[in-house]
Amino acid sequence: MTDVEFSRPHRLDQIGAGESDVRITADEGERAALSTRFGLKAIEKLEAVYHLRRDAQGVVARGHLSARLTQACVVTGDPLPAKIEQDFAIRFVPEPTTTGEDEVELTEDECDTVFYAGGMIDLGEAAAETMALELDPYPRSPRAAEVLREAGVKSEEEAGPTKALAGLKDLLAKK
Structure with missing residues (x-):
């Protein structure tokens, strides 16, 4: 696992044959660190609900991310409150080795892909990256x-x- 601001490692051996549910919430310190990382004024709330299941390629995580945050206007710097409510689908697959392992084939309607090493996936980092992808890249105030x-x-x-x-x-x- 890498050293990230919002890490929620989840062991692969905790995912059984069916679907398992996991809820994660970032605490105040984690939200402050993520605000700095993503150039936000503040993150008031960040939580995600995961529905995890194994498949032939790795682990499929479907769920919902909720965030309340404050961005800065790119022109004025004014605070702009934002709310993110986003369903997601992520496929966690083992990092490819350098020995020429077969590529993972994904169709257009497939999940986003996140690589992992070892026996754990990081649900916190996946939630942080999902939130970042939903941010307005050029927020503008009135x-x-x-x-x-x-x-x-x-x-x-x-x-x-x-x-x-x-x-x-x-x-x-x-x-």
């Missing part, structure tokens, strides 16, 4: 457009290709 306009930044409509090519159309019409 004030963002006004602040950009005051700084002289043109909107997409003002700087769009039709404006830039309007003069070219007139030049071509004169020929």
Whole structure:
């Protein structure tokens, strides 16, 4: 297991023949560390419910992630509250060895793949990564457009290709 902010190792030998359910919740320190890692102002809540079962390739984890967090506007830095409610499907498979082991074939509708080494999977790190994938990469506050306009930044409509090519159309019409 690697040293991560929100680690919840789960032993593979605890997953029986059927499905097993696991609920994890990040504590205050873990949420603060993840906030730093992902560049967030705060994470108020992070929890996940897993339904685990073995299959021929490894372990399939289906479940639901819930998070309440605060991002910063990319323009103003204003706090922007966000809520994530996301169902997920993850397939934990053993790390490939360097001896040329066969590749794992996945179809388009298959799960996200997470590799593990040894006899444990890390449900906490999988939840943290699932949350990170759902974050808005460019969150903007209601004030963002006004602040950009005051700084002289043109909107997409003002700087769009039709404006830039309007003069070219007139030049071509004169020929």
